Amino acid sequence: MINSTNHHPDENMLIEFSAGTLETAASICVSAHLHFCSSCRAKLLRLDQVGSQMMSEAEPIEVADNAFDSLMEKIDTSGIEPVKSTPNVDLPFSVNKLMNTSLISKNWKRLSSSVDVARFKTGQEKFEVALHKICAGGKTPKHGHEGVEYTVVLKGSFSDEDAVYREGDFLVRNPGDVHQPMGAQNGECICLSALSAPIKLTNPLGFLMKPWLRINPM
């Protein structure tokens, strides 16, 4: 698996991910990044070892004498076949599952001349989770953020005033950040994003881009 990512989630996000306390929308983005980034996977393993040691040090509590027998009975009568894992090499598992189960619409929706969106229903109310597609060389409107936004590049690349972002790169936009992403010339770019508050257009003609102003946490 490739590992050319330059932009990673910060350590506290990985720690919360490892402890299972990171909120759903952020977890989706971190898990998408981990799909591409072997160095963060190695970090996560070390953090999981801490969690595992913690669990080993939890005060053990006796289970009932018949607990094992009733467990085996349940296993034998459930008819559930053991699963062999079948990793998906193209897309992060969580994104793949969302695409199969939770797309609001099966088609891309046009946001602007160069950006399409596909929104997910993720059962939480704080963030809108969506895929954005920027066409090759496409310019997005210059905009500012009122809330936090996590973005992971799933395919292709895009750039803004600061850097070029490639497959697997993880970005955080904080309230107050203003930027103008641009799709790479050589092909479309698809990003996963979780957005917590409407973004504000700084372009005076911004009112034409109304869909940008709506977020729909679902």
Added chain:
Amino acid sequence: MMTSTINTANSTANNNRVTVNRVTTLKSSEKRSDQWSQLLISVGENRDRKAFAQLFKHFGPLLKGFAHASRNEGWFPGLGDDLVQEVMIKVWNKAAGYNAEKASATTWIYTVARNCRIDMLRRKSNTQHLPLENEDFWHEPDEETPISLLQQKRSEDKVQASLAQLPKEQDQILRKVYLEGKSHAEASAELGLPLGTVKSRVRLALQKMQIIVSKEAQE
């Protein structure tokens, strides 16, 4: 590819790759190094009920203890027994996919338990349908560099030793995060500390344990 309709992206996404099970050829020195991983391999390869019973005997009470350590919203008295059952069923069903070169049995079972615990609590406190559970964030990519059981055992022994030497307040914050299942924001509210302090204290503890590398040391 991902072009006009989103659906088409799934056709390439379903090119599943078969994982190769390399655990059958463990060196004898490694076989002695971690009995739990050996037992788990046995369950995965041979549906070995005796090995599974031994794992249950060891991990059952720990899992129940882990459930009771939770201080999360949605906690209920039966969580312990429910968690033991749900985790061990998953262990039985997923053992065939366990790869000892990626993680020890204890760490692997921890990740199953962590995901189960949070998912059970969320199901309890949230009536809305959640299309994704914590379990879905856990994935098993193919690593280029396998880690031997012996190496893992050594690094886990180090974790155990360095955890025991942490100053009290660093130990306390890690327990809040990992055992009680508190987010940084919740820990900050409970301890009456600014969020930034909680974040840096957690990082400091893990730097001290040499789990993460301090920024200063990197430069």
